[in-house]
Amino acid sequence: MKSMTFFGGGHMASAMIAGMQRANQLPPHLMLVDPDAQARQRWSDCYGARTFEHVAQEPCLSDCWLMAVKPQQMKSLCAAIAGLHAQPSRCVISVAAGIRLARLQSWLGPQHRYIRCMPNTPAALPTRLDTVDSKRPSRSSRARKGSGGRMNPSTKPCSLRA
Numbered sequence: 001m002k003s004m005t006f007f008g009g010g011h012m013a014s015a016m017i018a019g020m021q022r023a024n025q026l027p028p029h030l031m032l033v034d035p036d037a038q039a040r041q042r043w044s045d046c047y048g049a050r051t052f053e054h055v056a057q058e059p060c061l062s063d064c065w066l067m068a069v070k071p072q073q074m075k076s077l078c079a080a081i082a083g084l085h086a087q088p089s090r091c092v093i094s095v096a097a098g099i100r101l102a103r104l105q106s107w108l109g110p111q112h113r114y115i116r117c118m119p120n121t122p123a124a125l126p127t128r129l130d131t132v133d134s135k136r137p138s139r140s141s142r143a144r145k146g147s148g149g150r151m152n153p154s155t156k157p158c159s160l161r162a
Contacts (some may be wrong), residue, residue, distance in 0.1 A: 001091075002028035005059040007077055008068035009039035012095050015045055016066070029060040055080040064091040067104075071096045089113060089119035117130075 004027040006013045013032075018028050019121055030049040033056070034040055040051035060081055069077050074096050093115045094104055101114045 001027050001063050002063040003027055003031070004064040004066065005031040005033060005062040006043075006066045006068055007033045007059075008070075008073075009034040009036065009043050010068065013066065013068035014039075014042075016068070016095075017043070021047060027064075028063070031062060033059050043065075043132050055084060057084050060084045062090070064093065066098060067092065067094040069096060071098050074104075075107060078104065082108055091115065093117065105121070 006017065009032045014137045017026070017030075026047060029130055030043075031052065032043045033052045033054065034043075035053055037053075040053070043049040044046060044051050050058075055077065065081070067074065067077065074094075089111045090113070092104060092108060092112045094101075095117055097118065099116075103115050104114055104116075105112070
């Protein structure tokens with residue numbers, strides 16, 4: 001993955017990007033869209049992210065979008081993105097509680113690959129990762145009990161491909 005945009009830079013997104021940084025897995029081109037000036041400054045200083053106050057064309061062109069806004073903000077965010085982005089498929093990851101993949105797909109279109117995850121506290125610790133890919137609904141991955149519920153640090157890090 002060459003580029004990634006986080007839509008929302010609050011606690012959950014910050015925990016996830018900090019984990020990516022600890023694992024030395026920051027994408028070469030990282031962007032954040034967030035209305036909060038302090039969040040934008042923190043992401044710029046800590047992670048080298050290009051930041052935007054509002055949805056704009058450039059962040060919509062990333063290979064991967066991580067949707068980390070409150071559930072009640074998701075529909076309007078998707079409408080803003082849908083009005084700006086080019087048609088090619090993106091990897092769309094949502095951490096918004098209660099927003100199902102079918103709803104995201106109806107708002108953003110069927111051309112994308114969708115992942116919904118609920119990392120919550122485990123992202124901050126980090127202890128576990130659960131994913132479901134809409135293109136492969138029968139597949140899911142979890143940290144196994146054999147690892148004590150923790151990601152094995154010797155395991156090769158995952159790579160998200162759009």
